[in-house]
Amino acid sequence: MPKIVYVQPDGTETALDVDAGTTVMRAALAAGVQGIVAECGGNAMCATCHVYTDPSDSDRLPAVGDDEDEMLDCTAGAREDGSRLSCQLPITEAMEGLAVRVPREQV
Amino acid sequence: MAQVIDDFARTIQLDELWSDPYPIYRTLRENQPVAWVPAANRYLLTRHSDIAYLEKHPEIFSAAETHSLMIRVMGLTMLRQDGADHLRERKAAEPALRPRMVKQRWTPAFQRIADELIDGFRDRGEADLFTEFAAPMAAKCLAAVLGLADVPAQDLQTWSQAMMDGTGNYADDPVVWQRAESAARGVERAVDAAIERLSAHPDDSVISAMLHAEDPLTPRQIRDNIKLFIGGGLNEPRDATTVGTYALLTHPEQRARVEADPSRFKDVFEETVRWVAPIGMYPRQTTMETELGGTVLPAGAKLGIVLASANRDESVFDNPDTFDIDRTGRVHLAFGGGPHFCLGTWTARAQVGAVALPTLFRRLPGLRLSGAEPVRWGGWVFRGLLNLPARWDV
Numbered sequence: 001m002p003k004i005v006y007v008q009p010d011g012t013e014t015a016l017d018v019d020a021g022t023t024v025m026r027a028a029l030a031a032g033v034q035g036i037v038a039e040c041g042g043n044a045m046c047a048t049c050h051v052y053t054d055p056s057d058s059d060r061l062p063a064v065g066d067d068e069d070e071m072l073d074c075t076a077g078a079r080e081d082g083s084r085l086s087c088q089l090p091i092t093e094a095m096e097g098l099a100v101r102v103p104r105e106q107v
Numbered sequence: 108m109a110q111v112i113d114d115f116a117r118t119i120q121l122d123e124l125w126s127d128p129y130p131i132y133r134t135l136r137e138n139q140p141v142a143w144v145p146a147a148n149r150y151l152l153t154r155h156s157d158i159a160y161l162e163k164h165p166e167i168f169s170a171a172e173t174h175s176l177m178i179r180v181m182g183l184t185m186l187r188q189d190g191a192d193h194l195r196e197r198k199a200a201e202p203a204l205r206p207r208m209v210k211q212r213w214t215p216a217f218q219r220i221a222d223e224l225i226d227g228f229r230d231r232g233e234a235d236l237f238t239e240f241a242a243p244m245a246a247k248c249l250a251a252v253l254g255l256a257d258v259p260a261q262d263l264q265t266w267s268q269a270m271m272d273g274t275g276n277y278a279d280d281p282v283v284w285q286r287a288e289s290a291a292r293g294v295e296r297a298v299d300a301a302i303e304r305l306s307a308h309p310d311d312s313v314i315s316a317m318l319h320a321e322d323p324l325t326p327r328q329i330r331d332n333i334k335l336f337i338g339g340g341l342n343e344p345r346d347a348t349t350v351g352t353y354a355l356l357t358h359p360e361q362r363a364r365v366e367a368d369p370s371r372f373k374d375v376f377e378e379t380v381r382w383v384a385p386i387g388m389y390p391r392q393t394t395m396e397t398e399l400g401g402t403v404l405p406a407g408a409k410l411g412i413v414l415a416s417a418n419r420d421e422s423v424f425d426n427p428d429t430f431d432i433d434r435t436g437r438v439h440l441a442f443g444g445g446p447h448f449c450l451g452t453w454t455a456r457a458q459v460g461a462v463a464l465p466t467l468f469r470r471l472p473g474l475r476l477s478g479a480e481p482v483r484w485g486g487w488v489f490r491g492l493l494n495l496p497a498r499w500d501v
């Protein structure tokens with residue numbers, strides 16, 4: 001059960017032990033983490049589950065797909081290097097300790 | 108007390124909901140957020156939090172309603188299926204409706220459509236913008252996106268209305284059934300012609316995407332889903348166009364700011380669909396007994412998900428009845444949520460927020476309500492203006 005840490009804009013952290021197989025988005029919704037809206041439920045169509053990852057974590061995350069890349073241009077909070085849609089991040093053991101920052105603006 | 112509240116839900120009449128549902132929703136939100144409403148023959152869900160919960164639990168709240176009038180009129184569409192079957196049909200259509208495609212391919216086409224319509228009436232200095240602009244604009248944009256560009260806008264409007272009347276024909280009126288059936292046949296003929304053309308010559312349209320998907324849809328699945336698109340993709344952008352225009356015409360201070368900074372039309376669009384949700388209510392059915400908002404729902408219970416009410420929930424939106432383009436960070440539910448999250452969201456944002464509204468205000472200087480006749484509102488399942496008589500300077 002990898003641990004994922006969600007960091008709010010004010011610095012508050014929520015650490016969750018998450019089953020491999022779910023996604024960073026679903027785990028956040030199930031635990032009621034603030035700021036992950038996820039309107040479309042994981043279809044990569046709404047851009048409201050945006051998170052910032054640390055660019056140095058990129059090699060333990062799947063590459064940004066075409067649909068995700070397109071949606072990242074539609075986020076409410078500015079796109080940065082480590083921007084990801086949390087619905088496109090399936091949890092793997094390699095993600096132990098991953099920290100994701102929740103943007104100030106999600107809609 | 109419980110008795111009194113129960114009595115309130117029982118007294119609700121459909122014609123009251125049709126003329127102004129908002130005061131009724133406020134009372135329901137306060138007192139009985141999940142209420143059995145005999146006139147609607149459903150439990151109505153009116154709180155934002157309950158609806159947001161429901162949209163995240165499709166395994167409990169199914170879209171595959173039994174005895175669905177929508178299925179009777181349109182056949183089995185993506186909107187009345189759950190799980191993998193739903194996703195397969197949705198994914199096939201999706202490439203035509205993703206934001207990049209909308210921006211590069213459809214937005215320029217929408218702009219031409221808007222300009223041509225406005226060219227047709229601008230010199231006259233007055234028009235009913237419902238019949239002369241919003242409705243044909245919505246129909247022509249939809250036709251382009253679907254791959255039915257050669258179908259007259261008037262046919263699409265007639266089919267759309269006839270099918271929607273059918274999906275609401277709880278009174279079992281035979282004339283309504285007859286019209287809905289002939290509309291469905293009309294759509295089928297148009298789709299068959301498009302399939303023939305697009306099989307050999309693919310393009311960027313929805314029908315072409317369905318035909319050439321990795322897991323292609325059958326002609327029957329394409330016909331039935333296009334009935335859904337025509338029934339459900341026309342009224343909403345039309346109504347968002349008239350309501351958004353009306354809102355700016357009646358809020359001069361906000362209008363001035365938007366005209367000074369047209370990038371704000373984006374906010375106008377989002378606030379418009381929050382303020383008056385074009386789809387006010389959509390149906391769901393429980394797959395198991397469950398509790399929501401203090402009410403125990405049996406398995407198989409028919410629900411009405413009142414987006415119009417969620418969007419005016421005072422626990423989420425300050426002064427919820429006020430039109431205010433400066434709202435930030437609050438999630439309106441006008442496009443639904445979860446697996447059936449509106450597939451036309453990006454198309455609608457482009458055709459209404461990026462094209463129809465800015466073009467009207469830019470090209471019709473001094474735009475104002477004509478005052479010759481009052482504007483009229485109507486509807487609760489779908490709600491919007493029924494006319495929009497306007498004048499401008501020529």
Ligand code: HEM
Pocket residue numbers: 185186187197249252335336339340341343344347380384385386389390414440441442443444446447448449450451452454455
């Ligand atoms: C302002 C405009 C619009 C609004 C407010 C709106 C609203 C909605 C809502 C609330 C739903 C979910 C219904 C449910 O879950 O039962 C929905 C679904 C859908 N909408 Fe829209 N819509 C709009 C425009 C459009 C347009 C322009 C199209 C087509 C180009 C479209 C196509 C669809 C389709 C195909 C679905 C079904 C998706 C599925 O079942 O997965 N919509 N829409």
